[in-house]
Every structure is written in C-alpha cells, then in structure tokens.
Amino acid sequence: MTETPVSAIGSPPPLLQTRGLTRVFHSRAGLFAKQRTLTAVSQVDLDIPRGRVTGVVGESGCGKSTLARLVLRLLDASSGSVHFDGNDLAGLSSSGLRALRRRMQMVFQDPYSSIDPRYSVHEAVLEPLRIQGLALDEAAKRSKVESLMAMVGLNPVLADSYPHQLSGGQKQRVGIARALALQPEFLVLDEPTASLDVSIQAQIIALLEQLQADLGLTYLFISHDLGLVRYFCHRIVVMYLGRVVEILPDPTAAPRHPYTRALMESTFEPDPQRRRTVTLLHGEIADAFNLPAGCAYAARCPHASQRCRSERPELSQPAGADQGHSLACHHPLGS
Numbered sequence: 159m160t161e162t163p164v165s166a167i168g169s170p171p172p173l174l175q176t177r178g179l180t181r182v183f184h185s186r187a188g189l190f191a192k193q194r195t196l197t198a199v200s201q202v203d204l205d206i207p208r209g210r211v212t213g214v215v216g217e218s219g220c221g222k223s224t225l226a227r228l229v230l231r232l233l234d235a236s237s238g239s240v241h242f243d244g245n246d247l248a249g250l251s252s253s254g255l256r257a258l259r260r261r262m263q264m265v266f267q268d269p270y271s272s273i274d275p276r277y278s279v280h281e282a283v284l285e286p287l288r289i290q291g292l293a294l295d296e297a298a299k300r301s302k303v304e305s306l307m308a309m310v311g312l313n314p315v316l317a318d319s320y321p322h323q324l325s326g327g328q329k330q331r332v333g334i335a336r337a338l339a340l341q342p343e344f345l346v347l348d349e350p351t352a353s354l355d356v357s358i359q360a361q362i363i364a365l366l367e368q369l370q371a372d373l374g375l376t377y378l379f380i381s382h383d384l385g386l387v388r389y390f391c392h393r394i395v396v397m398y399l400g401r402v403v404e405i406l407p408d409p410t411a412a413p414r415h416p417y418t419r420a421l422m423e424s425t426f427e428p429d430p431q432r433r434r435t436v437t438l439l440h441g442e443i444a445d446a447f448n449l450p451a452g453c454a455y456a457a458r459c460p461h462a463s464q465r466c467r468s469e470r471p472e473l474s475q476p477a478g479a480d481q482g483h484s485l486a487c488h489h490p491l492g493s
C-alpha cells in the first residue's frame with residue numbers, strides 16, 4: 159500500500175483515482191509482419207467521486223473496456239497508477255487484491271459471458287461468495303439468493319433456471335445480482351444495456367438508478383451512447399482513441415470539444431430511427447496502430463488547423479470553463 163491520493167481541500171478524496179494510466183498491446187510478429195503496438199488507453203487521469211455515477215463514452219475501440227479492466231486490475235497497466243480508496247492496486251499482494259475485490263465488481267454487456275452456462279441462477283449468484291471462500295449453509299444460501307433476486311426484481315421461482323431459459327433482461331438482472339452479492343461499494347458497468355431492446359434497456363437503467371440511490375453505490379458506467387450517459391450520469395468522461403478528450407462536470411454542461419459535440423449531435427435523439435449521424439461520419443477514424451503526431455481527431459474535425467496536425471492538445475481547463483470541465487483541444491468551441 160502507498161500514500162493516500164491527494165484531493166482538493168474540503169472535498170472528500172475520490173473513491174478511485176488513476177494517474178497516467180496507460181495500456182499498450184502488441185500485435186503478434188509474423189514471418190513477414192513486424193510487431194506493431196497499439197496504445198489502447200493512454201495517460202488517463204481520472205477521479206471517480208464516491209456515491210456518484212461517472213460515465214465513460216466513446217466509439218467502439220476507443221479503449222472503454224480496457225479502461226474498465228485496468229481500474230479493477232483485471233488487466234495490468236503498462237504504466238501509471240490506480241488507487242482505490244487510497245490503496246495502490248499495483249502494490250497489493252494477491253490476498254490483498256482478493257480482499258479489495260469484494261468492494262469492486264463488474265457488470266458485463268453479456269452477463270453469461272463470464273458465467274458458466276451450466277450454472278443455474280442460484281449457482282451463478284452465489285459464485286462470487288464461493289470464490290471469496292465464504293462458506294454458508296444451505297438455508298443461508300437460499301436466503302441470500304432470495305434477497306439478491308428480490309433486490310434486482312427477479313421472481314424467486316427462477317432460482318433453478320438456466321441461462322437458456324431466461325430473457326436478455328432477466329440474464330442482466332442475474333449479472334447485477336451477482337455483482338451485488340459481496341455488497342460492493344463500486345460497480346463498473348460495461349455497456350450493461352447495449353444488447354437489450356430499448357424498453358428492457360429502460361427497465362435495467364431504472365433498476366441501476368434505484369440501486370445506486372438506495373445503496374449509495376459508486377458507478378463507472380461505460381457506454382457508446384452519449385444520450386444515455388447524459389441521462390444517467392453525474393459526470394461524463396469522453397474518450398477518443400485511448401485518450402480522454404473532454405470531462406463534463408455535469409450532464410447539462412455544453413460540450414466544447416468538437417468530437418463530443420459531434421457525438422452529441424449523433425446521439426441526442428432518443429429514438430434510434432431518427433438519430434442524426436451527419437457530423438460524426440465525416441472522415442476516417444485514425445489508425446490506432448499508427449496515430450498522427452498531433453490531435454488524433456484532426457482528420458475528422460471541421461476546425462482542424464496546422465497546429466492541430468503537429469501538436470497534441472493536452473487535457474486542461476480552458477478559460478471561462480466551469481470548475482471540473484476540461485478538454486484536450488487547441489480550439490475549444492464556445493459554450
């Protein structure tokens with residue numbers, strides 16, 4: 159364990175803090191191909207406040223799931239740090255990490271991707287306790303499963319069902335019950351509704367909202383849908399090709415980064431049939447294996463200048479921006 163992260167005087171320290179968090183992947187070298195490197199997450203500094211919902215949004219491949227796995231140390235960082243409640247995750251022993259894992263859990267897009275399909279709901283929900291070595295007798299197991307199922311709105315008669323007998327929404331409720339089994343404080347939700355129908359999506363979001371408020375949970379909520387993130391989250395982190403390009407301190411703040419603006423224009427309309435995609439689809443997304451020297455968004459950005467193509471913009475708070483609003487852009491848009 160190392161030092162407690164520094165926070166602004168008067169405000170409680172964030173539950174989770176990353177500094178310079180970076181993860182590099184290497185492509186396999188072949189007989190004729192050179193090994194190439196891709197920085198999936200690059201120099202990410204994040205403060206995740208307690209009891210709040212922090213959203214991470216960006217297009218496919220921008221590094222959201224890699225960031226999710228790094229903050230839970232399901233994946234090791236190439237460089238940089240993650241502190242959870244003052245504990246440096248990289249400095250923990252395996253038993254220290256296992257103890258901390260009780261306090262931080264993940265909900266996946268496809269909950270049964272990480273659960274043995276031969277497990278019934280009862281077994282799936284109890285698995286985290288088994289992994290932690292917590293022994294319960296049969297009666298205590300039954301009552302634990304019943305209370306978790308009630309918490310996520312699942313009929314207890316489903317306890318002996320198997321995944322193929324459940325709907326998508328029911329499976330996701332099992333995933334949430336499982337994540338809550340160890341009474342964690344922090345949940346990382348990686349696109350938990352992306353594979354569900356719109357009406358089921360709304361029910362799961364309502365459940366997550368209720369649980370967050372009732373249990374005082376801290377969420378890191380990942381989505382490619384800025385409309386959903388603006389509805390659900392207290393703070394919004396926008397990523398583009400591995401980097402944070404804008405942090406909105408509240409969901410009503412006007413985006414000042416051209417990418418966030420384009421994302422907003424393409425996702426603002428809740429009805430997917432009527433969404434405008436005009437702005438976003440200009441230009442090709444840069445090759446993640448071969449990023450340009452300057453701003454990675456320059457090839458798609460209508461405001462790109464010569465400076466943008468040669469000098470990478472750093473994340474900072476521009477003049478006139480609200481406290482906590484930062485962006486990485488040489489030519490911030492007016493608010």
Ligand SMILES: Nc1ncnc2c1ncn2[C@@H]1O[C@H](COP(=O)(O)OP(=O)(O)OP(=O)(O)O)[C@@H](O)[C@H]1O
Nearest residue numbers: 183184198217218219220221222223224225382446
């Ligand atoms: N294990 C891995 N080995 C090599 N490259 C990887 C690995 N995991 C992720 N990547 C690459 O890292 C980049 C970021 O991937 P990641 O899955 O984090 O993106 P994402 O934002 O979650 O995308 P999506 O919205 O499609 O889920 C992508 O280019 C991806 O191909």
Ligand code: SF4
Nearest residue numbers: 453456459466487488
């Ligand atoms: S730095 Fe330049 S290219 Fe990048 S988003 Fe800002 S204006 Fe566009």
Ligand SMILES: [Mg+2]
Nearest residue numbers: 222223224348
């Ligand atoms: Mg992902």
